[in-house]
Amino acid sequence: MDVNHTVPERCPALLFSKAPIAPERTACVVIPVKNEAARISQTLAAFAGQVDVQGRPLDPATFEILLLANNCTDSSVEQIQAFSNQHPALHLFWEDITLPPRYANIGYVRRLLMDTACRRLSGTGLILTTDGDTRVAPDWIAQTQWEIANGADAVGGRILLDPAEIDSLDAPTYIYHQYDDQYRLLSAELEALVLETAHNPSPTHHQHFNGSFAVTAATYIKAGGIPPVTHLEDCAFFERLQHIDAKVRHSTDVWVYTSARYAGRADIGLSDQLKQWQRLAIQGTELQVESGWSILQRLTVRKALMDLWRHRKQPLTDPVAALRKVDPHLQISAAEKEGFRNSVFFGSWYAQVIQPQAFKHRFRFPDVPIKEAILQLRTALATYSDPALSHTSIR
Numbered sequence: 247m248d249v250n251h252t253v254p255e256r257c258p259a260l261l262f263s264k265a266p267i268a269p270e271r272t273a274c275v276v277i278p279v280k281n282e283a284a285r286i287s288q289t290l291a292a293f294a295g296q297v298d299v300q301g302r303p304l305d306p307a308t309f310e311i312l313l314l315a316n317n318c319t320d321s322s323v324e325q326i327q328a329f330s331n332q333h334p335a336l337h338l339f340w341e342d343i344t345l346p347p348r349y350a351n352i353g354y355v356r357r358l359l360m361d362t363a364c365r366r367l368s369g370t371g372l373i374l375t376t377d378g379d380t381r382v383a384p385d386w387i388a389q390t391q392w393e394i395a396n397g398a399d400a401v402g403g404r405i406l407l408d409p410a411e412i413d414s415l416d417a418p419t420y421i422y423h424q425y426d427d428q429y430r431l432l433s434a435e436l437e438a439l440v441l442e443t444a445h446n447p448s449p450t451h452h453q454h455f456n457g458s459f460a461v462t463a464a465t466y467i468k469a470g471g472i473p474p475v476t477h478l479e480d481c482a483f484f485e486r487l488q489h490i491d492a493k494v495r496h497s498t499d500v501w502v503y504t505s506a507r508y509a510g511r512a513d514i515g516l517s518d519q520l521k522q523w524q525r526l527a528i529q530g531t532e533l534q535v536e537s538g539w540s541i542l543q544r545l546t547v548r549k550a551l552m553d554l555w556r557h558r559k560q561p562l563t564d565p566v567a568a569l570r571k572v573d574p575h576l577q578i579s580a581a582e583k584e585g586f587r588n589s590v591f592f593g594s595w596y597a598q599v600i601q602p603q604a605f606k607h608r609f610r611f612p613d614v615p616i617k618e619a620i621l622q623l624r625t626a627l628a629t630y631s632d633p634a635l636s637h638t639s640i641r
Contacts, residue, residue, distance in 0.1 A: 275311045309387055
């Protein structure tokens with residue numbers, strides 16, 4: 247199904263309007279596509295062989311795939327059409343649009359797709375998203391649904407570099423990538439152990455990006471959808487989820503392989519990060535990051551504040567004295583302390599009052615070379631759990 251639109255203001259009403267909606271489709275996968283002729287067939291092939299958590303074929307009637315090809319100048323659309331013809335059992339729908347410069351960005355396109363998916367699901371069911379250069383696991387849909395069924399509002403999957411493309415990276419860049427991945431995995435493990443969030447236990451990870459992300463339609467509506475940004479829309483949406491205390495699961499059972507290319511389709515993304523690491527490697531510059539002790543202190547303060555917030559309505563609780571005990575360095579006004587007691591969501595209060603003080607916090611704990619931070623995180627993990635966890639074995 248291919249309908250060409252050129253006027254963005256008409257897109258929300260017209261997009262996929264001719265694609266039939268079936269009540270048995272409880273999941274909608276959305277994929278932005280821009281000049282992905284080299285990879286889109288592999289991306290779609292992964293959906294033709296989806297299985298459930300027991301490894302049995304997943305009923306294709308339960309999910310649909312929406313592809314929005316925007317401003318393509320290659321054969322992406324022709325390849326999508328050919329794949330659809332070869333796999334008639336898949337409920338795969340696509341449209342080809344030309345966007346003017348003001349709208350030709352991944353933030354607009356992703357928001358357009360996810361809004362459309364939410365509307366097609368009538369506010370219920372599950373919205374999943376990935377990218378046109380990414381290959382999802384055979385049980386990607388089912389494992390995501392399993393996490394939702396077990397209490398998550400949203401699921402970030404593990405995003406791994408495509409093994410077939412890793413050789414295209416120069417060795418120093420790949421080493422920077424490995425250090426960064428290890429640092430962030432250890433940080434995520436420490437967060438899970440310190441915050442003790444039931445919906446995101448260890449093992450966990452740090453990724454909640456659009457290569458592998460899912461959210462219930464109800465939570466998408468509650469969060470207000472994706473903000474109007476031109477890029478890094480996944481990070482912006484994650485912030486909104488945090489503001490409403492959404493239960494975001496970072497699942498190691500949900501995973502994808504994505505391209506390791508230096509030249510990406512978005513202005514800012516993984517390819518841009520790879521190029522930054524390449525430049526650091528060429529310059530011989532050591533990567534500086536937040537120290538492990540800074541992360542531990544920040545998480546400890548957040549956990550104490552979360553515990554106080556859960557009991558904020560108890561008559562004997564003195565939020566002024568209690569907040570001062572958590573961290574005497576925190577600067578909280580009388581109005582902000584009152585807001586702490588009356589806030590509907592802890593996340594929104596924390597973002598408004600505590601996160602703006604991050605710079606002062608980092609000044610107390612200067613950044614360190616990433617290798618040093620990794621050693622600090624391992625030590626911190628060992629104080630919270632069995633020492634074996636400090637040598638994380640996550641994918």
